[in-house]
Amino acid sequence: MxxxxxxxxxxxxxxxxxxxxxxxxxxxxxxxxxxxxxxxxxxxxxxxxxxxxxxxxxxxxxxxxADVADEAGEVGFFSPHSWAPLFLAAGGALAFLSVAIGWWLMYFSAPIILVSIWAWVFEYYRGENQNQ
CATH class of the missing domain: 1.10.287 (Helix Hairpins)
Known part of the structure; x- marks a missing residue:
């Protein structure tokens, strides 16, 4: 560092x-x-x-x-496959596009953003990634 x-x-x-x-x-x-x-x-x-x-x-x-292998080992925990970040990015892109095109586009992007955030936050509470 x-x-x-x-x-x-x-x-x-x-x-x-x-x-x-x-x-x-x-x-x-x-x-x-x-x-x-x-x-x-x-x-x-x-x-x-x-x-x-x-x-x-x-x-x-x-x-x-030092060699490259000196820092080898477990790096940390990474989330498994998730579609929520992709939809969150799409909703964010639509929200920023609404500034250029028109604010009416925000009516379509806000639900996408909210549902994507909800899905990303609660992805470990349902499905195959659910903690027992």
């Missing part, structure tokens, strides 16, 4: 330099603001990773002599 923290801190320095250069050269407020906000986001992520790296054990990625 130390490496990622340093990468984001150096990225934030680069983005800050580009934001200042872009703001002085173009005098365009929207892009300058976006670059300064990207700088702030990069600082936050870099600080979090550097802060967390001091409190956890060194990982294989922090060791220059």
């Amino acid at each position: 130390k490496i990622q923290g340093r990468m984001f801190i150096w990225l934030s320095v680069f983005i800050l330099a580009i934001a200042i250069l872009y703001g002085v050269w173009s005098k365009e407020p929207a892009g300058t603001t976006a670059l300064f906000m990207a700088f702030g986001l990069s600082v936050m992520v870099g600080f979090y990773l550097a802060f967390t790296a001091r409190r956890v054990d060194a990982m294989a990625q922090d060791d220059k002599e």
